[in-house]
Amino acid sequence: MYARLVLAHMPDPVATAQLWADQVSTGGLLGLDEIERVESANSALSAHLELAMARVAATGATMCAGPLFGPLQASAGLSRRLDQVVEVPVATAVAAKMFAMSLAAWGDSAVGDGLCTRAELGYLSGALSQLSSSSAKGEVTWLLRQASFVRCA
Ligand SMILES: C[S@@+](CC[C@H](N)C(=O)[O-])C[C@H]1O[C@@H](n2cnc3c(N)ncnc32)[C@H](O)[C@@H]1O
Incomplete structure:
Protein backbone atom coordinates (compact mmCIF):
# COMPACT_ATOMS: atom_id res chain seq x y z
CA MET A 1 0.00 0.00 0.00
CA TYR A 2 1.42 3.37 -0.97
CA ALA A 3 0.21 6.91 -0.30
CA ARG A 4 1.85 10.16 -1.27
CA LEU A 5 0.82 13.54 0.13
CA VAL A 6 -2.54 12.23 1.34
CA LEU A 7 -1.92 12.10 5.11
CA ALA A 8 -1.32 15.86 5.01
CA HIS A 9 -5.08 16.19 4.41
CA MET A 10 -6.16 14.01 7.32
CA PRO A 11 -7.05 15.37 10.74
CA ASP A 12 -5.32 12.43 12.46
CA PRO A 13 -2.56 11.24 10.12
CA VAL A 14 -0.97 8.80 12.54
CA ALA A 15 -4.26 7.02 13.29
CA THR A 16 -5.05 6.95 9.55
CA ALA A 17 -1.65 5.47 8.70
CA GLN A 18 -2.18 2.92 11.45
CA LEU A 19 -5.54 1.94 9.93
CA TRP A 20 -3.85 1.53 6.56
CA ALA A 21 -1.08 -0.53 8.14
CA ASP A 22 -3.71 -2.80 9.68
CA GLN A 23 -4.92 -3.65 6.14
CA VAL A 24 -1.51 -4.85 4.99
CA SER A 25 -0.96 -8.61 4.97
CA THR A 26 1.99 -10.22 6.73
CA GLY A 27 5.08 -9.49 4.65
CA GLY A 28 3.33 -6.60 2.90
CA LEU A 29 4.64 -3.06 2.79
CA LEU A 30 3.13 0.32 3.64
CA GLY A 31 4.97 3.16 1.87
CA LEU A 32 4.43 6.79 2.77
CA ASP A 33 5.73 10.01 1.24
CA GLU A 34 4.91 13.25 3.06
CA ILE A 35 6.41 16.70 3.29
CA GLU A 36 8.94 16.99 6.08
CA ARG A 37 9.57 20.69 5.71
CA VAL A 38 9.39 23.41 3.07
CA GLU A 39 11.03 26.76 3.56
CA SER A 40 12.32 29.66 1.54
CA ALA A 41 14.27 32.81 2.20
CA ASN A 42 12.27 34.49 -0.56
CA SER A 43 9.64 36.67 1.12
CA ALA A 44 6.77 35.92 -1.29
CA LEU A 45 7.38 32.16 -1.28
CA SER A 46 7.70 32.07 2.51
CA ALA A 47 4.56 34.21 2.93
CA HIS A 48 2.64 31.75 0.77
CA LEU A 49 4.01 28.78 2.71
CA GLU A 50 2.95 30.38 5.99
CA LEU A 51 -0.54 31.01 4.62
CA ALA A 52 -0.83 27.49 3.17
CA MET A 53 0.19 25.91 6.49
CA ALA A 54 -2.36 28.08 8.34
CA ARG A 55 -5.10 27.14 5.85
CA VAL A 56 -4.39 23.43 6.19
CA ALA A 57 -4.14 23.73 9.99
CA ALA A 58 -7.57 25.43 10.02
CA THR A 59 -9.04 22.19 8.61
CA GLY A 60 -7.46 20.21 11.46
CA ALA A 61 -4.76 18.68 9.22
CA THR A 62 -0.97 19.10 9.14
CA MET A 63 0.66 20.16 5.88
CA CYS A 64 4.07 18.85 6.93
CA ALA A 65 3.01 15.36 8.03
CA GLY A 66 6.46 13.73 7.64
CA PRO A 67 7.63 14.51 11.20
CA LEU A 68 4.53 12.71 12.55
CA PHE A 69 5.58 9.27 11.32
CA GLY A 70 7.62 8.53 14.47
CA PRO A 71 4.84 6.88 16.54
CA LEU A 72 4.22 4.27 13.81
CA GLN A 73 7.63 2.79 14.50
CA ALA A 74 6.53 1.57 17.92
CA SER A 75 3.36 0.07 16.52
CA ALA A 76 2.92 -3.66 17.18
CA GLY A 77 3.55 -5.93 14.24
CA LEU A 78 5.22 -3.28 12.07
CA SER A 79 8.88 -2.94 11.34
CA ARG A 80 10.38 0.13 9.72
CA ARG A 81 12.11 -0.78 6.48
CA LEU A 82 13.03 2.69 5.23
CA ASP A 83 13.13 6.13 6.77
CA GLN A 84 14.80 8.93 4.86
CA VAL A 85 14.36 12.59 4.12
CA VAL A 86 15.17 13.53 0.53
CA GLU A 87 15.44 16.99 -0.93
CA VAL A 88 13.28 17.61 -3.98
CA PRO A 89 14.84 20.28 -6.19
CA VAL A 90 12.20 22.94 -6.87
CA ALA A 91 13.11 26.04 -8.92
CA THR A 92 11.69 29.38 -7.78
CA ALA A 93 9.55 29.75 -10.92
CA VAL A 94 8.04 26.28 -10.47
CA ALA A 95 7.20 26.96 -6.81
CA ALA A 96 5.74 30.38 -7.70
CA LYS A 97 3.53 28.94 -10.46
CA MET A 98 2.30 26.15 -8.20
CA PHE A 99 1.65 28.54 -5.30
CA ALA A 100 -0.18 30.98 -7.61
CA MET A 101 -2.50 28.13 -8.69
CA TRP A 142 11.68 21.14 -0.15
CA LEU A 143 12.16 18.07 1.99
CA LEU A 144 10.13 14.90 1.60
CA ARG A 145 10.07 12.10 4.18
CA GLN A 146 9.91 8.65 2.64
CA ALA A 147 9.12 5.82 5.01
CA SER A 148 8.11 2.22 4.58
CA PHE A 149 6.96 -0.37 7.05
CA VAL A 150 6.72 -4.12 6.65
CA ARG A 151 4.04 -6.10 8.47
CA CYS A 152 5.74 -8.90 10.33
CA ALA A 153 2.77 -10.37 12.21
C1 LIG B 1 -1.72 16.60 -2.83
S1 LIG B 1 -2.83 15.47 -3.58
C2 LIG B 1 -1.77 14.08 -3.84
C3 LIG B 1 -2.21 13.24 -4.99
C4 LIG B 1 -1.31 12.04 -5.35
N1 LIG B 1 -1.25 11.09 -4.26
C5 LIG B 1 0.05 12.51 -5.72
O1 LIG B 1 1.00 12.31 -4.96
O2 LIG B 1 0.20 13.13 -6.78
C6 LIG B 1 -3.84 15.01 -2.21
C7 LIG B 1 -4.86 13.95 -2.54
O3 LIG B 1 -5.51 13.57 -1.33
C8 LIG B 1 -6.86 13.37 -1.60
N2 LIG B 1 -7.62 13.53 -0.35
C9 LIG B 1 -7.79 14.66 0.35
N3 LIG B 1 -8.54 14.43 1.45
C10 LIG B 1 -8.86 13.12 1.41
C11 LIG B 1 -9.63 12.26 2.26
N4 LIG B 1 -10.22 12.74 3.36
N5 LIG B 1 -9.72 10.95 1.95
C12 LIG B 1 -9.12 10.46 0.85
N6 LIG B 1 -8.38 11.22 0.01
C13 LIG B 1 -8.26 12.53 0.28
C14 LIG B 1 -7.19 14.42 -2.64
O4 LIG B 1 -8.33 14.08 -3.38
C15 LIG B 1 -5.94 14.42 -3.50
O5 LIG B 1 -6.07 13.47 -4.54
Whole structure:
Protein backbone atom coordinates (compact mmCIF):
# COMPACT_ATOMS: atom_id res chain seq x y z
CA MET A 1 0.00 0.00 0.00
CA TYR A 2 1.42 3.37 -0.97
CA ALA A 3 0.21 6.91 -0.30
CA ARG A 4 1.85 10.16 -1.27
CA LEU A 5 0.82 13.54 0.13
CA VAL A 6 -2.54 12.23 1.34
CA LEU A 7 -1.92 12.10 5.11
CA ALA A 8 -1.32 15.86 5.01
CA HIS A 9 -5.08 16.19 4.41
CA MET A 10 -6.16 14.01 7.32
CA PRO A 11 -7.05 15.37 10.74
CA ASP A 12 -5.32 12.43 12.46
CA PRO A 13 -2.56 11.24 10.12
CA VAL A 14 -0.97 8.80 12.54
CA ALA A 15 -4.26 7.02 13.29
CA THR A 16 -5.05 6.95 9.55
CA ALA A 17 -1.65 5.47 8.70
CA GLN A 18 -2.18 2.92 11.45
CA LEU A 19 -5.54 1.94 9.93
CA TRP A 20 -3.85 1.53 6.56
CA ALA A 21 -1.08 -0.53 8.14
CA ASP A 22 -3.71 -2.80 9.68
CA GLN A 23 -4.92 -3.65 6.14
CA VAL A 24 -1.51 -4.85 4.99
CA SER A 25 -0.96 -8.61 4.97
CA THR A 26 1.99 -10.22 6.73
CA GLY A 27 5.08 -9.49 4.65
CA GLY A 28 3.33 -6.60 2.90
CA LEU A 29 4.64 -3.06 2.79
CA LEU A 30 3.13 0.32 3.64
CA GLY A 31 4.97 3.16 1.87
CA LEU A 32 4.43 6.79 2.77
CA ASP A 33 5.73 10.01 1.24
CA GLU A 34 4.91 13.25 3.06
CA ILE A 35 6.41 16.70 3.29
CA GLU A 36 8.94 16.99 6.08
CA ARG A 37 9.57 20.69 5.71
CA VAL A 38 9.39 23.41 3.07
CA GLU A 39 11.03 26.76 3.56
CA SER A 40 12.32 29.66 1.54
CA ALA A 41 14.27 32.81 2.20
CA ASN A 42 12.27 34.49 -0.56
CA SER A 43 9.64 36.67 1.12
CA ALA A 44 6.77 35.92 -1.29
CA LEU A 45 7.38 32.16 -1.28
CA SER A 46 7.70 32.07 2.51
CA ALA A 47 4.56 34.21 2.93
CA HIS A 48 2.64 31.75 0.77
CA LEU A 49 4.01 28.78 2.71
CA GLU A 50 2.95 30.38 5.99
CA LEU A 51 -0.54 31.01 4.62
CA ALA A 52 -0.83 27.49 3.17
CA MET A 53 0.19 25.91 6.49
CA ALA A 54 -2.36 28.08 8.34
CA ARG A 55 -5.10 27.14 5.85
CA VAL A 56 -4.39 23.43 6.19
CA ALA A 57 -4.14 23.73 9.99
CA ALA A 58 -7.57 25.43 10.02
CA THR A 59 -9.04 22.19 8.61
CA GLY A 60 -7.46 20.21 11.46
CA ALA A 61 -4.76 18.68 9.22
CA THR A 62 -0.97 19.10 9.14
CA MET A 63 0.66 20.16 5.88
CA CYS A 64 4.07 18.85 6.93
CA ALA A 65 3.01 15.36 8.03
CA GLY A 66 6.46 13.73 7.64
CA PRO A 67 7.63 14.51 11.20
CA LEU A 68 4.53 12.71 12.55
CA PHE A 69 5.58 9.27 11.32
CA GLY A 70 7.62 8.53 14.47
CA PRO A 71 4.84 6.88 16.54
CA LEU A 72 4.22 4.27 13.81
CA GLN A 73 7.63 2.79 14.50
CA ALA A 74 6.53 1.57 17.92
CA SER A 75 3.36 0.07 16.52
CA ALA A 76 2.92 -3.66 17.18
CA GLY A 77 3.55 -5.93 14.24
CA LEU A 78 5.22 -3.28 12.07
CA SER A 79 8.88 -2.94 11.34
CA ARG A 80 10.38 0.13 9.72
CA ARG A 81 12.11 -0.78 6.48
CA LEU A 82 13.03 2.69 5.23
CA ASP A 83 13.13 6.13 6.77
CA GLN A 84 14.80 8.93 4.86
CA VAL A 85 14.36 12.59 4.12
CA VAL A 86 15.17 13.53 0.53
CA GLU A 87 15.44 16.99 -0.93
CA VAL A 88 13.28 17.61 -3.98
CA PRO A 89 14.84 20.28 -6.19
CA VAL A 90 12.20 22.94 -6.87
CA ALA A 91 13.11 26.04 -8.92
CA THR A 92 11.69 29.38 -7.78
CA ALA A 93 9.55 29.75 -10.92
CA VAL A 94 8.04 26.28 -10.47
CA ALA A 95 7.20 26.96 -6.81
CA ALA A 96 5.74 30.38 -7.70
CA LYS A 97 3.53 28.94 -10.46
CA MET A 98 2.30 26.15 -8.20
CA PHE A 99 1.65 28.54 -5.30
CA ALA A 100 -0.18 30.98 -7.61
CA MET A 101 -2.50 28.13 -8.69
CA SER A 102 -3.26 27.35 -5.02
CA LEU A 103 -3.94 31.01 -4.34
CA ALA A 104 -6.31 31.23 -7.31
CA ALA A 105 -8.11 28.05 -6.21
CA TRP A 106 -8.55 29.37 -2.67
CA GLY A 107 -10.14 32.59 -3.92
CA ASP A 108 -10.99 34.90 -1.06
CA SER A 109 -11.45 32.11 1.48
CA ALA A 110 -8.19 32.93 3.28
CA VAL A 111 -9.53 36.46 3.84
CA GLY A 112 -12.91 35.10 4.97
CA ASP A 113 -11.14 32.80 7.42
CA GLY A 114 -9.21 35.75 8.86
CA LEU A 115 -5.82 34.38 7.80
CA CYS A 116 -4.83 37.45 5.77
CA THR A 117 -6.22 40.70 4.45
CA ARG A 118 -7.42 41.25 0.90
CA ALA A 119 -4.50 43.64 0.39
CA GLU A 120 -1.98 40.99 1.53
CA LEU A 121 -3.58 38.46 -0.81
CA GLY A 122 -3.35 40.91 -3.72
CA TYR A 123 0.30 41.67 -2.94
CA LEU A 124 1.13 37.97 -2.70
CA SER A 125 -0.61 37.20 -5.97
CA GLY A 126 1.36 39.94 -7.76
CA ALA A 127 4.67 38.86 -6.22
CA LEU A 128 4.11 35.20 -7.20
CA SER A 129 3.19 36.24 -10.71
CA GLN A 130 6.49 38.15 -11.02
CA LEU A 131 8.46 35.22 -9.60
CA SER A 132 6.94 32.80 -12.08
CA SER A 133 9.44 33.99 -14.69
CA SER A 134 12.41 33.91 -12.30
CA SER A 135 15.43 31.85 -13.31
CA ALA A 136 16.55 31.44 -9.68
CA LYS A 137 17.28 28.03 -8.26
CA GLY A 138 18.14 26.97 -4.72
CA GLU A 139 15.80 29.45 -3.03
CA VAL A 140 13.40 26.77 -1.86
CA THR A 141 14.23 23.89 0.46
CA TRP A 142 11.68 21.14 -0.15
CA LEU A 143 12.16 18.07 1.99
CA LEU A 144 10.13 14.90 1.60
CA ARG A 145 10.07 12.10 4.18
CA GLN A 146 9.91 8.65 2.64
CA ALA A 147 9.12 5.82 5.01
CA SER A 148 8.11 2.22 4.58
CA PHE A 149 6.96 -0.37 7.05
CA VAL A 150 6.72 -4.12 6.65
CA ARG A 151 4.04 -6.10 8.47
CA CYS A 152 5.74 -8.90 10.33
CA ALA A 153 2.77 -10.37 12.21
C1 LIG B 1 -1.72 16.60 -2.83
S1 LIG B 1 -2.83 15.47 -3.58
C2 LIG B 1 -1.77 14.08 -3.84
C3 LIG B 1 -2.21 13.24 -4.99
C4 LIG B 1 -1.31 12.04 -5.35
N1 LIG B 1 -1.25 11.09 -4.26
C5 LIG B 1 0.05 12.51 -5.72
O1 LIG B 1 1.00 12.31 -4.96
O2 LIG B 1 0.20 13.13 -6.78
C6 LIG B 1 -3.84 15.01 -2.21
C7 LIG B 1 -4.86 13.95 -2.54
O3 LIG B 1 -5.51 13.57 -1.33
C8 LIG B 1 -6.86 13.37 -1.60
N2 LIG B 1 -7.62 13.53 -0.35
C9 LIG B 1 -7.79 14.66 0.35
N3 LIG B 1 -8.54 14.43 1.45
C10 LIG B 1 -8.86 13.12 1.41
C11 LIG B 1 -9.63 12.26 2.26
N4 LIG B 1 -10.22 12.74 3.36
N5 LIG B 1 -9.72 10.95 1.95
C12 LIG B 1 -9.12 10.46 0.85
N6 LIG B 1 -8.38 11.22 0.01
C13 LIG B 1 -8.26 12.53 0.28
C14 LIG B 1 -7.19 14.42 -2.64
O4 LIG B 1 -8.33 14.08 -3.38
C15 LIG B 1 -5.94 14.42 -3.50
O5 LIG B 1 -6.07 13.47 -4.54
